[in-house]
Amino acid sequence: MMTSIHDRLTTIPMDDFALKWRFTDPKYDVLPADHLAQIQPLDDQSASAIWRFISDTDLHRDFPFKDHFFRSVESLSIGDSHGNEDEDARIRKWLYRCAIPFQQTVILSWQPTWAVITNWKLLVKYWTSFYYPISDDLTVVDESLDWSVLFFHEHEIYFGTNHPRKAT
Numbered sequence: 001m002m003t004s005i006h007d008r009l010t011t012i013p014m015d016d017f018a019l020k021w022r023f024t025d026p027k028y029d030v031l032p033a034d035h036l037a038q039i040q041p042l043d044d045q046s047a048s049a050i051w052r053f054i055s056d057t058d059l060h061r062d063f064p065f066k067d068h069f070f071r072s073v074e075s076l077s078i079g080d081s082h083g084n085e086d087e088d089a090r091i092r093k094w095l096y097r098c099a100i101p102f103q104q105t106v107i108l109s110w111q112p113t114w115a116v117i118t119n120w121k122l123l124v125k126y127w128t129s130f131y132y133p134i135s136d137d138l139t140v141v142d143e144s145l146d147w148s149v150l151f152f153h154e155h156e157i158y159f160g161t162n163h164p165r166k167a168t
Contacts, residue, residue, distance in 0.1 A: 009046040009117065017041035018114055022129045029129040040117040047115035050107055054139055064150045070160030078133060078155040088128060091157070095124045098159050100147065109139045127151075 014020050014036060023031045023039065031039075042050065058066045065073060076094050079087045100106070102121035108130060109115040123130060123140065131138050131151040138151040147161040 009049070010043045011040040011046075011117070012043045014039065014041060017116070019110070022132075023126075029126070031126060031129070035122060035126070038118055038122055042115045042117065044113045047109065048112050050109050050115045051112040054109060054141065057145060059139070059141075059145070059148060060150070064152065064156075064158035065148060065160040070147070071162045073158060073160045075156055075158045078157060091127060092124055094157070095127060095149075098147070098149065098161070099163065100142075104142060106140050106142055109141075110136060 014024065020041075022028050023036055054060070057069075059069060060066070064075070076091070078091060100120040102119065102124075104120045105117060106120050106123060107115060107117055108123070133155045134153055136151060137153050140149040140151070141147075146163060147159070150158040150160075152158065
């Protein structure tokens with residue numbers, strides 16, 4: 001049986017994660033304990049391995065994704081979503097239409113030392129906690145690389161896929 005990349009990653013406690021404040025600080029967001037437990041921060045070595053995995057595929061060689069890496073690429077501009085429930089819901093609906101199964105394990109990578117493993121459902125539900133426009137470029141993948149999401153720091157989200165999207 002082939003081991004997945006997930007099996008070779010080492011997680012750390014949320015308390016040791018540099019971005020824990022996004023999920024545990026009342027000034028930003030406080031996730032329920034059962035949801036917080038489903039976000040698994042990676043240690044520096046594992047986060048770096050994910051960064052190299054993404055880099056080695058040349059996923060972002062062209063912007064937002066390497067030409068012809070995916071059959072289709074869609075984008076969505078993000079308005080001011082801080083406290084704007086309508087905008088937050090619009091983005092959630094767009095992410096839902098990406099047709100990724102809710103329980104699909106996904107890897108989120110911000111930079112070489114910051115990455116987490118979670119599931120697609122939590123990313124969709126708490127996307128405003130995972131992504132901060134202006135400061136973040138956040139790549140989301142699974143190990144198949146049949147799709148990827150790039151939350152770009154200039155208020156844009158890109159979705160590249162080799163699969164059909166859900167109808168609106």
